[in-house]
Amino acid sequence: MMLPQLVVSGISTGMLYAVVALSMTVVYKATTVVNFGHGDLVMAGAYAAFVFTAGLGLPFVPGLVLALGVLFLMGLVIERALIAPILAGPHLALAMMALAAGNVLRGAARLEWGRETLMLARPYPQTAFLLGPVVLTMDDIVITGVVTLLLLVLFAVFHLSPVGKIVQAVFQSQRGAALVGINVSAFHGTMWGTGAALGAVGGALLALNTALTPDMGAWTLVRGFAAMTLGGFGSLYGAVLGGVLLGIMEKLLGFYVSTAFIDITAYVVTIAVLLVRPRGLFGSGALRRV
């Protein structure tokens, strides 16, 4: 009876995808731009966490906080310097710009660390608990806990605080939002920074389990896309649910069909959802900006 075990480890993996999808959703909600360089921000976040903890010898939590700060600035600078000047332009330029910016980050990481295999040390003991037939590792608990917490915070910010109203206003009409006194450009910059910092959380969690490579960005980007598409673009819980479903699907397909399918679950899900139900599970369907 492998099923419960597969579902549990699927949820844990899926939570990683969910946090990447969440961070991309924040960027999308604020600027209606899909950031094709986001995977590389996740990668940069993982490396930043590594530099502050293993490199500078700081304890894990302060190191992670500093890494989040660095990534916040990085997201802010990318938005202000590269995205803002062309935000009103064609989607083509936006997609290429984001892709190119991500590529610069990846190239820089490869130049510096391309020949080494690095791991982030776990700040907690690597123990496992037995719950009936299911093995629950400390990793599973930490990842699920952190992502659930993030979702709650984001939900509060977007739905219970005044920030949510700003998001709605800017999403509907940037000009209108500016007219009622919202500083739209500051808002855009902040949201890109927040998205990048959230991505860094995902990167750090990912680096606890797998080796750091400059190419982890592409891997995370594809899965983040799949989770976002499945859940529906622009929906926070859609992103989380999409990530979790994707994680479970990967484990089930990998076990019951063939391990070869683990790699392509995300691609197949993306293509199938966009062909059959482009708005995903919870999306508003407003992916086209007319």
Added chain:
Amino acid sequence: MASPRRHQRRLFWLLPLALLPLPLFLDQYQQYVVNLMLMYVPVGVGFNVVVGNLGQLAFSNVAFFGVGAYTAGILMAKLGLPWWATVPPAGVMGALAGCAASVPALRGVRSFALAIMTLAFGELMRWTYIRSEWLTGGSMGMAVPASDLLGWRLDLEAHKFYVFLVLATAVVIATDRLLRSRVGRAFMAIKDNETAAAAMGVATGRYYVLGLAWSGFVVGIGGAMYALLVGHLSPDSFNLIELILEFAIIMVGGLGSLVGSVLGALVITATPEIFANFPGFEELIFGLLIVLVILVLPRGLASLLARLHPLFRDRYLEDA
């Protein structure tokens, strides 16, 4: 009645002729790099038709490229066909991949969603090369046997050069014709405003299929050239770094410009050869180049040339 401009444009056809004596002055390695540039001409031209002329965010170019390369490689290695006989099937398979990539566009998927989907398509194809070990040699790759053209050896770089020159010139001429025809004007209308184009009676769906199929055909031929030139195919050659390289070609050359595609292929292709010893450097350089071009020179190098002399201006760009 041919306009004086059209007479002047015929001067362009002197360019391939002027290149004919080039192999006399180059050593083996330099000749290889020049061949690589010529190989990227059809790849860039095909990509630019979809992204620059049709205006669609279709990131599936690397898939077409890989399909063409593997079609040529498999036909040569498994069936023992000579290389020249694999060029048309490589183009046709590329065109079929193009038709497949146009399905989401026909379902109404546009913009970022289309980009995500075609990106997934490309990665799915790469997975297929890795998993079809009996056919493609899996992640170890496959060797492409040496070939000849009716007794003329094709394992010499100088000989490859002449074949590539003919193919690249043919692709550029054919695409020039296509873009200056009714089809090219339909692409332009779709790019500017799809709804308005449909309202004017342009059968937009048909042109999506046509644009992507033509792109696939041309890029597939580029793939066959790649198989001959490099002599070894591995799935890693068709990854996201390759996509960025092809992006850099059309962005730096000039979006929507045929002159730009050629120029981009010539300028960008040499870069990875120069920096081959510094992994990461080419990604960094290409990334910075694309960022700079978008911010400073949105129409690429082709717009600089057009400023120099009106002869270089593309007639199928809206401001030309």
